[in-house]
Amino acid sequence: MTDTEARAAILDLMADYCHFIDDNRLEEWLDFFTEDCVYKILSRENEDSKLPMELMSCLNKNMLRDRVLSLRQANIYNIHTDKHVLGAVRVLGAENGVYRVRSNYAAYQTNQDGLTELFGVGTYHDRITFVGGKLFFKEKIVIADTFGIARMLSTPL
């Protein structure tokens, strides 16, 4: 696969990732991750102070599955739809077949009255890898500039 082909595949993965959240296809969204994946949402405030506490941390795909299960079965949250707007994707490099990718996002939430609020902006720091010819997130670290969470952090960023 050429760099151009790899880049095109990465862009597809990034776009699918956002659309699957926005379309509330979270069970299928899980399939974008490797079994040993790490998914974290970090507060920029803690990052800047080098403090370890996360806003959300899933240290493997099972923990991500549990997040989705909990959202579906146990959690009550503000009724809303999500909309992600992805910024330009930067492929920073690749080591041992793992691509380092960075992009900004804006996440909006629309409530039952049809009113939309900006829920947050931040940056995805991703490590993306090919397994069996298909791309997966091995690591997705979401650094939230908007670390003052409006209401609650329910659906993933």
Place this chain on the structure above:
Amino acid sequence: MRNEPPITWPASDFSRVPYAAYSDPTIYEDEQARVFRGPTWNYLGLEAELPGPGDFITTVLGDTPILVSRDEKGTLNAFVNRCMHRGMLLKRERCGNAKNHTCIYHQWSYDLKGGLIGVPFPKGAGGHGGLPADFDRKTIRLHALTIESYRGVIFGTFSDSAEPLVDYLGAEVRHELDRLFHKPLKVLGYQRQRIFGNWKLYNDNVRDPNHGGLLHMFHATFGLYRLSQTGGAKLDARGRHNITWNSLGTDDAKITDKGYEGTKKVLQRGFQLADMSMLRYEREFPDDVSLVILSVFPNVVFQQIANSLCTRQIRCKGIGEMELYWTYFGYDDDSETMTAHRCKQANLVGPGGLISMEDGEAVEQVHRTVLHERDKHARVEIGGKGAIHTQESLVTEVPIRGFYRYYCELMGFPAGQAAAE
């Protein structure tokens, strides 16, 4: 001063809470004066956040910005975070280290004890301008408040008539703080949650052990907290603070199923987490208590949920909005594994908490629904009416009544003559 109280409390046992208390803007202003700047002790932060000389943090008391600063000798001082010149916010950073506190607006500079040490161009320029002849910088000090630490937890008061902190906390609360803060801390980080409801609605929420096993389905489904477990709500002698506690795994299946009968989805049998490690409790206290939600009037909650430890500070942002400021900690001697476990377990709480995220929704929806209601009130009688005292079960909301008894005393709100019917 007002002529007559804007609201009255219909029941002498505080089992009715007038909805107007959550939304009347004149009450909000009064609360800032009578509750937050009144004879109460307010949580400001942890000493572990500013361990060294010159370290400072900025925080709030109610909605008043506060600067807590450790001087060269290690003594803590706290001030209104405002320059005495023209009211500029003196320190803008969340935390830091400073040799002195200098205002960015006109460079007025204060020592770490709050005394004014310098004003640029005191004699003006070229014989003109500058300070008047009678300006005496020694008389100008930052507006200080009284602070005291208990076990490294910093509380402050604006009032000269507040009880000593140890008496204000009382034996029951001190016991819990002795337990939670029994050795040096390590701060692990912060979370901020903006909740669109009145600050008292959150105080109600944490004094309501009943909702913990009903709203929070994750709790009931995965057995961390069920209303059928051994637990209760301990009140201090005045009933203004509350300690909700329970012990994991103490519920009887029959009583549990009977109690949750008819609640549909709250308690769900047959669900398993794919990764159960998050729920593991590494016993670290000399008792079987696995959950403590300690609420100290008026602005703080101390939390132990298994190994997830934190403080939650209520920061007022007007009558209909508050920030919940979560400060997570472990202990200085925690292994790396334990720190990682505490971080993993923090998934349970905070704005993204598998257990706690619902509270933001409940508070907001109550606030919106009772807005502008003048004659109606909430009914608070689970756990019984009448006397306000420690509860031996989690199926109770009596601590809410204790909160409002003290609140009304501070606010000068008369209570009704009779208990609610």
